[in-house]
Amino acid sequence: MSVVRFTREVYEAIRAHGERTYPHECCGALLGTRSDQGWRITAAIEAGNARTDSAHNRYQISPLELMKIERSAREQGLAITGFYHSHPDHPAQWSETDFNEAHWLGCSYVITAVEKGSAALTNAFALTGTSEETKQFEVEHIEIAE
Amino acid sequence: MKIFIPTPLRQFADGKDAVEVAAVTVASALAELTSTHADLRKHLFTPEGKVRAFVNLYLNDEDVRYLPEKEATAVKESDTLSIIPSIAGGRG
Numbered sequence: 001m002s003v004v005r006f007t008r009e010v011y012e013a014i015r016a017h018g019e020r021t022y023p024h025e026c027c028g029a030l031l032g033t034r035s036d037q038g039w040r041i042t043a044a045i046e047a048g049n050a051r052t053d054s055a056h057n058r059y060q061i062s063p064l065e066l067m068k069i070e071r072s073a074r075e076q077g078l079a080i081t082g083f084y085h086s087h088p089d090h091p092a093q094w095s096e097t098d099f100n101e102a103h104w105l106g107c108s109y110v111i112t113a114v115e116k117g118s119a120a121l122t123n124a125f126a127l128t129g130t131s132e133e134t135k136q137f138e139v140e141h142i143e144i145a146e
Numbered sequence: 147m148k149i150f151i152p153t154p155l156r157q158f159a160d161g162k163d164a165v166e167v168a169a170v171t172v173a174s175a176l177a178e179l180t181s182t183h184a185d186l187r188k189h190l191f192t193p194e195g196k197v198r199a200f201v202n203l204y205l206n207d208e209d210v211r212y213l214p215e216k217e218a219t220a221v222k223e224s225d226t227l228s229i230i231p232s233i234a235g236g237r238g
Contacts, residue, residue, distance in 0.1 A: 051234070070230065095235070095237050098236065101200075101233070101234040104231055107153055127154075
């Protein structure tokens with residue numbers, strides 16, 4: 001099982017984001033660097049949820065916002081390592097929608113279950129494979145650096 | 147001009163986060179990119195040669211799909227092209 005490493009600050013921030021946007025889904029990008037041991041996430045960028053029509057069970061980061069996040073990451077010498085979002089009153093498990101809309105191969109997709117407004121379980125999934133046809137989610141172990 | 151390569155596609159571009167190409171249009175820039183890095187082609191284009199629906203292209207800060215000439219838009223050496231796979235999902 002691969003490992004994704006967070007700083008405590010970033011880990012708590014993405015969970016708090018989900019609590020603030022409850023009962024809607026929050027979303028954002030994760031920035032960091034890659035080593036032989038996997039992704040090390042050192043920053044989280046909150047993003048707007050463009051799915052205002054269905055924010056309670058859908059999220060989308062606008063491509064323009066995503067482009068600006070990537071530009072900012074480049075300027076900081078970081079890469080977009082993955083994305084996070086929340087599932088209000090729903091398990092921290094990827095859905096069919098999450099899978100169908102996942103295209104960032106090699107990146108981490110982090111999901112936090114927010115139950116009645118409080119962050120519960122946070123899970124991470126690596127999008128593995130080398131193409132749309134072979135992609136799959138694999139559970140990642142979350143390690144938090146204190 | 148410079149083409150910025152997103153994280154998931156860098157493995158198909160020799161690990162580079164940006165590639166310089168000489169091109170006159172967005173389409174020719176992508177053609178040169180995929181000529182040099184052939185593995186990128188299937189990630190950017192359908193078998194019919196159209197840009198994949200989840201691949202967003204930004205010429206500087208403009209979404210190429212909304213430009214009047216789309217991929218036929220002329221480009222300058224100082225322009226940048228950003229490839230941005232879409233990100234969406236949800237519990238439903």
